[in-house]
Amino acid sequence: MTDVKEKLTKAIEALDDRLAEKLLQEWEDILLQLKLENDPEFLKDVEKARQGENVVDHNTLKKELNA
Numbered sequence: 001m002t003d004v005k006e007k008l009t010k011a012i013e014a015l016d017d018r019l020a021e022k023l024l025q026e027w028e029d030i031l032l033q034l035k036l037e038n039d040p041e042f043l044k045d046v047e048k049a050r051q052g053e054n055v056v057d058h059n060t061l062k063k064e065l066n067a
Helices: 003-013 017-037 040-050 058-064
Strands: none
Touching: none
């Protein structure tokens, strides 16, 4: 096991149950964020959205989602 993994494991083991549960709830979001930050296609789409390309307005989105 690498030093980083050992440090992470020790930090998790030291958590009380309440904090461990909270960390687990956030874990999937953290992993998804890291995956997206390393996805070149996603980053291209984000840049296009910043420039106003392929952006759907709020009312259209509500209609599409039947909200």
